[in-house]
Amino acid sequence: MHSLPPFLHHLATYLSHHTTSLPSLPLHSPLLTTFSIHAFLLKSGNLHFHLFPSLLISSYASLYPPLSLSLFRSLPSGLLSPRLFSSLLSPLSRSNPSLSLPFFPLLLSRSLLDPFLLSSLIKTCSSLRHLSFGKQSHCITILCGSSADPIVQSSLVDMYCKCGATDNARNVFDEITEKNKVVWTAMVSGYSSNGRLEEALDLFSEMPMKNLFAWTALISGFFRSGEWFSGVKIFNEMRKEGIKIDDCFILSNVISGGSHLASLELGKQLHGLVFKLGFLRSMIIGNALVDIYSKCSSISYARKVFDEIATKDVVSWTTMLVGEAQHGRADEAILLFNKMTNMGIKPNEVTFTGLIYACSHAGLVQKGRELFDSMIRDYHIKPKLQHYTCLLDLLSRSGHLSEAEDIISSMPCSPDEFTWAVLLSACNKHKDIDMGIRLSHHLLHIKPKDPSTYVLMSNAFAVAGKWDYVAKVRILMDELGTLKKEPGYTWVEVGKESFIFYAGDAPKNMKEIKDLLGELEREMRERGYIPDTSFVMHDLEEVEKVHQLSMHSERLAVAQGLLRSIPGSVIRLVKNLRICGDCHTFFKFVSDIKNRKIVVRDASRFHHFEQGSCSCGDFW
Ligand code: ZN
Numbered sequence: 121m122h123s124l125p126p127f128l129h130h131l132a133t134y135l136s137h138h139t140t141s142l143p144s145l146p147l148h149s150p151l152l153t154t155f156s157i158h159a160f161l162l163k164s165g166n167l168h169f170h171l172f173p174s175l176l177i178s179s180y181a182s183l184y185p186p187l188s189l190s191l192f193r194s195l196p197s198g199l200l201s202p203r204l205f206s207s208l209l210s211p212l213s214r215s216n217p218s219l220s221l222p223f224f225p226l227l228l229s230r231s232l233l234d235p236f237l238l239s240s241l242i243k244t245c246s247s248l249r250h251l252s253f254g255k256q257s258h259c260i261t262i263l264c265g266s267s268a269d270p271i272v273q274s275s276l277v278d279m280y281c282k283c284g285a286t287d288n289a290r291n292v293f294d295e296i297t298e299k300n301k302v303v304w305t306a307m308v309s310g311y312s313s314n315g316r317l318e319e320a321l322d323l324f325s326e327m328p329m330k331n332l333f334a335w336t337a338l339i340s341g342f343f344r345s346g347e348w349f350s351g352v353k354i355f356n357e358m359r360k361e362g363i364k365i366d367d368c369f370i371l372s373n374v375i376s377g378g379s380h381l382a383s384l385e386l387g388k389q390l391h392g393l394v395f396k397l398g399f400l401r402s403m404i405i406g407n408a409l410v411d412i413y414s415k416c417s418s419i420s421y422a423r424k425v426f427d428e429i430a431t432k433d434v435v436s437w438t439t440m441l442v443g444e445a446q447h448g449r450a451d452e453a454i455l456l457f458n459k460m461t462n463m464g465i466k467p468n469e470v471t472f473t474g475l476i477y478a479c480s481h482a483g484l485v486q487k488g489r490e491l492f493d494s495m496i497r498d499y500h501i502k503p504k505l506q507h508y509t510c511l512l513d514l515l516s517r518s519g520h521l522s523e524a525e526d527i528i529s530s531m532p533c534s535p536d537e538f539t540w541a542v543l544l545s546a547c548n549k550h551k552d553i554d555m556g557i558r559l560s561h562h563l564l565h566i567k568p569k570d571p572s573t574y575v576l577m578s579n580a581f582a583v584a585g586k587w588d589y590v591a592k593v594r595i596l597m598d599e600l601g602t603l604k605k606e607p608g609y610t611w612v613e614v615g616k617e618s619f620i621f622y623a624g625d626a627p628k629n630m631k632e633i634k635d636l637l638g639e640l641e642r643e644m645r646e647r648g649y650i651p652d653t654s655f656v657m658h659d660l661e662e663v664e665k666v667h668q669l670s671m672h673s674e675r676l677a678v679a680q681g682l683l684r685s686i687p688g689s690v691i692r693l694v695k696n697l698r699i700c701g702d703c704h705t706f707f708k709f710v711s712d713i714k715n716r717k718i719v720v721r722d723a724s725r726f727h728h729f730e731q732g733s734c735s736c737g738d739f740w
Pocket residue numbers: 669672674699700701702703704
């Protein structure tokens with residue numbers, strides 16, 4: 121027992137001296153419960169009595185893996201049986217798979233491998249996503265003559281799917297003569313999670329007796345592949361098939377997946393379904409609804425759902441707080457933070473990302489700094505890259521550029537392209553030419569992947585008149601093939617209909633849209649608007665640049681919104697990339713000229729445009 125951690129060693133000694141019968145067990149702590157039983161067995165001299173070691177080992181392997189290893193190693197070698205190995209390795213494959221790997225050579229040398237142990241070995245490879253170990257294990261199953269065992273085959277299918285080798289999985293799957301629901305579900309989920317959606321659907325259609333579990337696997341796989349729309353569509357098919365929804369997992373999953381579509385209509389429909397099925401009191405569902413409503417730019421609905429969640433956990437508070445932050449309501453976010461901490465709920469790292477982000481987008485520099493410090497000092501959270509990025513964003517937006525540069529060069533985690541770009545964007549905005557050049561040179565070294573970073577670098581070099589570097593940036597951008605970037609698109613929902621526009625798109629009613637945009641631009645120019653072409657690559661002609669701006673997808677979408685929606689209603693847009701500065705100005709003018717509220721969700725935050733100004737206060 122001397123290899124136990126000191127605290128547990130003391131506790132063991134104490135319990136073995138003071139307990140004559142099983143102590144009253146603290147049910148809230150399974151580890152302590154296991155430990156008390158362990159001490160009792162030690163004291164009564166029954167530890168080596170057949171069943172006990174394997175039960176203790178399997179409990180420790182789930183609860184506190186190092187202890188299961190100490191106990192295992194302390195047992196006399198005569199006790200070691202396949203069952204005992206299984207009691208260690210099966211839970212370990214889930215709780216801490218890397219700890220179980222060293223045992224397998226030992227098992228091989230003792231030829232102790234039975235189908236249960238083999239399946240633990242395969243599950244270990246699956247948890248570690250280690251394909252080459254997985255393939256070796258497959259070979260071992262053949263050598264042991266267990267490759268046709270149903271437990272082994274089912275573990276192999278699951279392992280190959282999780283390691284992304286769906287073809288290998290399919291080969292094993294096809295060899296199984298009597299396939300059970302679990303293996304069908306694993307194969308369907310494997311196809312859909314690995315983006316092989318047609319094969320997933322084909323196999324699913326062949327599957328006999330599809331239950332909720334199988335549908336959930338299919339839909340979740342579509343969401344994991346980023347196919348939000350199809351995932352929701354399949355959910356609707358499931359509803360038509362009359363599958364009974366008796367647990368809230370699928371619902372919370374669909375609400376989370378649906379939130380990427382940013383459709384308020386969908387949010388309301390799912391909310392209605394939650395009500396109908398009686399899951400309104402579920403915290404997980406409540407949290408998902410808060411998220412979908414914030415993402416559908418209806419922060420007031422989100423707040424309403426949040427207020428109705430009876431028992432809120434840190435995820436509920438954080439989801440609401442991040443929602444408020446993204447809508448630029450920093451005061452609300454800070455109020456929520458104060459409330460949650462007053463109630464004794466411990467914030468996590470996401471809470472602080474949301475808070476610093478909120479401060480950054482509201483220009484609350486001092487408050488942001490304080491929160492960053494408090495996160496480390498009061499809550500012992502080690503800041504990660506996302507916290508530093510928000511802090512740098514906060515400092516650089518508000519013009520504290522040299523403080524930001526000091527932080528980026530001394531922070532413990534290495535900054536990524538996005539972090540450098542945040543700073544460079546601020547340099548360009550605050551016209552700090554020298555720092556802009558320094559940062560651009562740095563970025564040139566790390567060869568950015570995002571085309572907008574190249575635009576930032578090109579602008580920084582152009583302002584300093586370094587045309588040779590401007591040319592170099594363009595060549596690099598072409599060389600890296602970044603021109604096949606994700607195309608910018610904007611989505612607008614008008615009543616029950618929705619329209620999607622790509623930059624430079626030519627929709628059916630193009631003439632109508634162009635006329636409206638032209639009319640708006642004339643009115644704007646009369647009011648003093650000058651197109652800001654610094655958001656377009658520099659080597660284009662000025663006229664071409666203005667034309668590119670006027671064809672940005674968000675402008676086409678807002679024109680469609682103005683043409684098709686009920687007069688006076690709010691126009692809601694979703695853009696996949698960040699809104700450019702010129703379109704931001706454009707929206708401010710439009711909200712005033714047309715006297716309409718426009719809400720834009722871009723890749724970074726929400727902008728609420730009203731009567732010529734934006735909720736972000738031009739901090740974005
Ligand atoms: Zn734009």
